[in-house]
Amino acid sequence: MKRTTLLFLLVVLVFAVQPLAAQDEAEDEFSSSEVVFTVSSLPEAKLEFFQRFKIPFLQGSSPLTEGNNVTFRLGAEVTPVSLGGTVKAVLEPIAFLQFYTGVGLGSGWKTKLGGDLYGIGKNTNDSGLSTWEGSGFDGLLWNVYLGGTFQFDFAAIFPGDWNHVVFQSSHEFMYAGYTNDGGEAWWKENDGGENQNGWNYYGNFLIGYQMPIFLDTVGILTEMDLYLYDDPPGFDRSTWGDDKIRWKFAILGHFTINEHFGAALIVQFRTVRNYSNYKKELYKDPDPDDKYYRNRLFEGSSRLEFYRVAAILSYKL
Numbered sequence: 001m002k003r004t005t006l007l008f009l010l011v012v013l014v015f016a017v018q019p020l021a022a023q024d025e026a027e028d029e030f031s032s033s034e035v036v037f038t039v040s041s042l043p044e045a046k047l048e049f050f051q052r053f054k055i056p057f058l059q060g061s062s063p064l065t066e067g068n069n070v071t072f073r074l075g076a077e078v079t080p081v082s083l084g085g086t087v088k089a090v091l092e093p094i095a096f097l098q099f100y101t102g103v104g105l106g107s108g109w110k111t112k113l114g115g116d117l118y119g120i121g122k123n124t125n126d127s128g129l130s131t132w133e134g135s136g137f138d139g140l141l142w143n144v145y146l147g148g149t150f151q152f153d154f155a156a157i158f159p160g161d162w163n164h165v166v167f168q169s170s171h172e173f174m175y176a177g178y179t180n181d182g183g184e185a186w187w188k189e190n191d192g193g194e195n196q197n198g199w200n201y202y203g204n205f206l207i208g209y210q211m212p213i214f215l216d217t218v219g220i221l222t223e224m225d226l227y228l229y230d231d232p233p234g235f236d237r238s239t240w241g242d243d244k245i246r247w248k249f250a251i252l253g254h255f256t257i258n259e260h261f262g263a264a265l266i267v268q269f270r271t272v273r274n275y276s277n278y279k280k281e282l283y284k285d286p287d288p289d290d291k292y293y294r295n296r297l298f299e300g301s302s303r304l305e306f307y308r309v310a311a312i313l314s315y316k317l
Contacts, residue, residue, distance in 0.1 A: 081109060089101055147170060
């Protein structure tokens with residue numbers, strides 16, 4: 001299932017790599033700003049601005065607590081089909097553990113850039129075909145989430161510039177909604193239109209290696225995404241495999257150009273469910289999502305396919 005997570009996935013990929021790549025740097029400033037630009041092989045692009053405020057919190061004298069703080073991050077973002085804002089708070093009670101919570105609010109529109117792109121709108125069933133219904137800024141897309149991150153650096157036990165084998169894992173629960181859904185599924189930033197108001201679980205596992213060179217971090221990122229909401233009225237979600245975990249796998253590298261400018265390159269693959277009532281050859285078609293997704297019959301298996309290549313450029317102001 002296509003999950004173009006411009007609001008979520010690419011931001012997670014950036015901030016999954018950058019904290020590890022920069023963890024040895026002193027960041028004592030109270031306030032910092034950053035601009036992030038993301039583009040990929042899919043028809044997607046995003047420009048974001050972040051303002052961070054870091055406040056010391058429950059700091060102690062031990063290596064595990066001397067850097068304790070609370071960070072507040074305000075963000076604004078725009079894509080060719082949407083705009084929005086975010087607020088996030090991160091509590092770091094101990095060196096290897098973080099807890100975070102946040103909210104997001106935005107809206108969107110439909111545009112034609114090499115084809116129809118939907119930033120917002122309902123996904124309705126029209127004689128078996130998936131049909132967009134809505135208008136620009138006809139509702140708000142919003143979310144609230146709560147999660148935690150565990151991270152560990154092997155060099156904390158065996159210090160050395162070339163001993164930075166790092167591990168990071170994040171897990172979060174998010175409630176997402178569309179104010180004009182009318183009980184229908186909905187699109188968010190051209191993600192395939194298989195969303196509905198309710199809870200979702202997201203988790204990732206990153207293992208990487210840091211180096212004191214231009215290519216400062218390489219790694220493998222595994223992600224899992226699972227809808228937690230109830231069956232839509234009159235439907236059984238298991239029929240089209242909506243109750244199954246969706247997996248993504250990525251190879252990534254992060255480059256430090258200078259103290260202000262960084263870049264990440266990501267090659268990503270994903271699992272795609274097989275359906276018994278549609279020929280697999282259909283998915284080679286340029287428009288594979290013509291059929292309304294709730295009419296599909298999941299045959300119990302999935303396949304792995306190439307998803308995208310993404311480049312993420314960041315500049316610290």
